[in-house]
Amino acid sequence: MNSTTKKTKSQKIFVLGGDGFCGWPTSLHLSxxxxxxxxxxxxxxxNIDNELEASSLTPIYPMSTRIEAWKEKTGRTITFHRIDIAEDYDAFLQLIKDEKPDAMVHFAEQRSAPYSMKSPRHKRYTVDNNINATHNVLCAIVESGLDIHLVHLGTMGVYGYGTAGMKIPEGYLDVEVTTEQGTRIPQEILYPTNPGSVYHMTKSQDQLLFQYYNKNDRLRITDLHQGIVWGTNTAETKLDDRLINRFDYDGDYGTVLNRFLMQAAVDYPITVHGTGGQTRAFIHIQDTVRCIEIALKHSPAPEDKVFIFNQMTETHRIKDLAHLVAELAGGDVAYVDNPRKEAAENELHVTEDLFLSKKLNPITLNNGLLQEVTKVAEKYAGRADKSKIPATSTWTDEQQPGIPKPL
Ligand code: NAD
Structure with missing residues (x-):
């Protein structure tokens, strides 16, 4: 890796999707x-919350209130532009030309796999939004003529979790091809993706867009393949109630561990889809923001290929997590039909050289879990709408939408 080490201090950074679950705490941390x-x-x-008639367990404030509260607490200024980067290319390009950022962190995609599988309309929206957003970002960087480091939030889900026991590398796979003359030549290829939903398919496509713009236009790009994010708050979002981060628990957007924590807090059975034998990678939101800071400091040089790093800190089997939460917070574990088409069981071994080499001292479930249960899930349990907890999106027509049946 020929990365150039830059201080993030005094860099101007665009946070695309900076109102979201990962984007808001990242914006505060970088500020x-x-x-x-x-x-x-x-x-x-x-707007999707309005459509689904669901809302964050934590009360999130309007963007202007969030920004005012940040200024009041820290004296620091964050600016906000309401632009659809998938639809409004000209406004986005103009903003880049006016502001001349050093780097962009790109979170601005529809990120729920179940939402992307709800109906043909949701599939098409996810593809239109995510692929256009990523392509517009790349195209606008080239058109601006500026040297901007792009850091994108990808997902561990592109690997498809079926790696036959092999340790998942960081984005690339070493293979050997045999020429017609029988000579064996080593090659490095993008790790073949195996998306498990329309959402994951868009993230797989993102990788090709990055590879192309890096090769053709020498764009400097870091793609972070992130595990499932858990937790709610970071050092900065805890400074004031108005800065609180969102906590999704509904069947579409609630990520698995946060959903379990909330189910325990409101005495709702902790629902495991299928056998619970799926192994997944996890990272706490506080570590997400630290990893992004590290990635911004280690930007690729123009001659580098796309940097791809796995951004996770631990792996767990879903049923083990459910029983851990039940033990710590009380509650029963209920096994229900799995709405997804996926292997019932899988192992997961992941390479994570960059963040380990930077001595990230991660927050693990063992040292962060209880605090999370008591401080957030229980505090806001009164705001929970239990009817929104079950997963209702299904992966195939044979499965009928509705509350998954108990096994
Ligand atoms: P989120 O839905 O909370 O935030 C995404 C933000 O992007 C939202 O504020 C949304 O309004 C904005 N956005 C979407 N499309 C846009 C567009 N066309 N123009 C402008 N803004 C747009 O999602 P999140 O959980 O913060 O995830 C952010 C990124 O991180 C996603 O790309 C996701 O793939 C990745 N990621 C998240 C997780 C996780 O567990 N949350 C795990 C792995 C990867």
Whole structure:
């Protein structure tokens, strides 16, 4: 790796999708380290809450209140532009030309796999939004003529979790091809993706867009293949109630561990889909924001290929997690039909060289879990709408939408 090490201090950084679950705490963290942060978001996630008639367990404030509270608490300024980067290319390009950012962190995609499988309309929206958003970002960087480091949030889910026991590498796979003359030549290829939903398919496509723009236009790109994020708050979002981060628990957007924590807090059975034998990678939201800071500091040089790093800190089997939460917070574990088409059981071994080499001292379930249960899930349990907890999106027509049947 020929990365150039830069201080993030005093860098101007666009946070695309900066109103979301990962984007908002990242914006505050980067602002706190001295970066000039510009949030670009079309607030589509808040509109999806309206569509699903679901809302964050934690009361999230309007963007203007969030930004005012941040200024009041820290004296630091974050600016916000409401732009749809998938639809409004010209406004986005103009903003880049006016602001001349050093880097962009790109979170601005529809990120729920169940939402992307709800109906043909949801599939098409996810493809249109995610692929256009990523392509517009790349195209606008080239058209601006500026040297901007792009850090994208990808997902561990592109690997498909079926790696036959092999340790998942960081994005690339060494293979050997045999020429017609019988000579064996080593090659490095993008690790073949195996998406398990329309959402994951868009993230797989993102990888090709990055590879192309890196090869053709020498764009400097870091793609972070992130595990499932858990937790709610970071050092910065805890500074004031108005800065609180969102906590999704509904059947579409609730990520698995947060959903379990909330189910325990409101005395709802902890629902495991299928056998619970699926192994997944996890990272706490506080570590997400630290990893992004590290990635911004280690930007690729123009001659580098796309940097791909796995951003996770531990792996767990879903049924083990459910029983751990039940033990710590009380509650029963209920096994229900799995709405997804996926292997019932899988192992997961992951390479994570960058973040380990930077001595990230991660928050693990063992040292972060109880605090999370008591401080957030229980505090806001009164706001929970239990009717929104079950997963209702299904992966095939044979499965009828509705509350998954107990096994
Ligand atoms: P989120 O839905 O909470 O946030 C995404 C933000 O992007 C929202 O504020 C939304 O309004 C905005 N947005 C979407 N489309 C846009 C567009 N066209 N123009 C402008 N803004 C747009 O999602 P999140 O959980 O913060 O995830 C952010 C990124 O991280 C996603 O790309 C996701 O794939 C990745 N990721 C998340 C997780 C996780 O567990 N949350 C895990 C792995 C990867």
């Amino acid at each position: 706190n380290t001295g970066c000039e942060v510009v949030i670009v978001d079309n607030l589509s996630r808040r």
